[in-house]
Amino acid sequence: QAQLVESGGDLVQPGGSLTLSCAASGFAIKFWSMNWVRQRPGEGPEWISFIAPGGKDLRYADSVKGRFVISRDNTENTLALKMDNLEPGDTALYYCSASAVPLTRISNLNEYTYWGRGTQVTGSF
Numbered sequence: 001q002a003q004l005v006e007s008g009g010d011l012v013q014p015g016g017s018l019t020l021s022c023a024a025s026g027f028a029i030k031f032w033s034m035n036w037v038r039q040r041p042g043e044g045p046e047w048i049s050f051i052a053p054g055g056k057d058l059r060y061a062d063s064v065k066g067r068f069v070i071s072r073d074n075t076e077n078t079l080a081l082k083m084d085n086l087e088p089g090d091t092a093l094y095y096c097s098a099s100a101v102p103l104t105r106i107s108n109l110n111e112y113t114y115w116g117r118g119t120q121v122t123g124s125f
Contacts, residue, residue, distance in 0.1 A: 002026040002114050004096050009119030016086050020119055022079040022096030027114070029053075030074035033099050036081045037109060038092035039118075045095070045109055049081065059103065063089065086123060093118040 008020040020036070036049040049070040050059040058070055069082040079096050098114040105111060 002098075004098065004114055004116035006094060006096050006116045006119035009094060009121045011122050011124050012086050013124055014086065014088070017082070017084045018086065018121060019083065020081040020094055020096075020121070022081075022116060024077045024079070024098070024114075027098070028074075029072065029077050029079065029098060032113070033101075034070075034072055034079045035097045035099055035106075035112065036068075036070060036079075037095045037097055037112075038090075038121075039095070040089070040092040046092075047107055047109060050103070050106055051079070059106070083121070086121075088123050090121060091123045093120050 003025045004022055006022045010018055012018050030053055034051050037045050037047050039045045048061045048064050051070045051072050055072050067085045071080045095118045096116045097112040099112040101111045
């Protein structure tokens with residue numbers, strides 16, 4: 001059974017840093033594009049980052065560009081998100097997700113295949 005489990009969420013200070021992790025089991029992420037999606041309180045889900053199966057093509061939403069870095073370890077079957085210079089708007093539930101959609105449909109979250117349950121990042125702002 002395919003499963004994604006996020007970890008690393010915490011209470012953070014403004015300007016602080018945090019690294020989220022996502023462990024996959026039941027399937028090999030090396031065949032999948034991987035994404036981070038977040039949901040802020042009272043809002044819908046927002047795609048924030050993409051990494052291609054080989055790890056060379058990285059994409060970011062404008063809201064996190066220059067502050068967040070996505071990475072993957074296909075050998076360990078894990079995904080990570082390094083978050084720096086955290087802002088009040090970064091308070092959210094963060095999900096990792098596997099997708100096979102082309103980049104032109106990156107915002108079509110309903111087409112993503114596997115989802116974790118999320119890890120909470122809360123700013124002490």
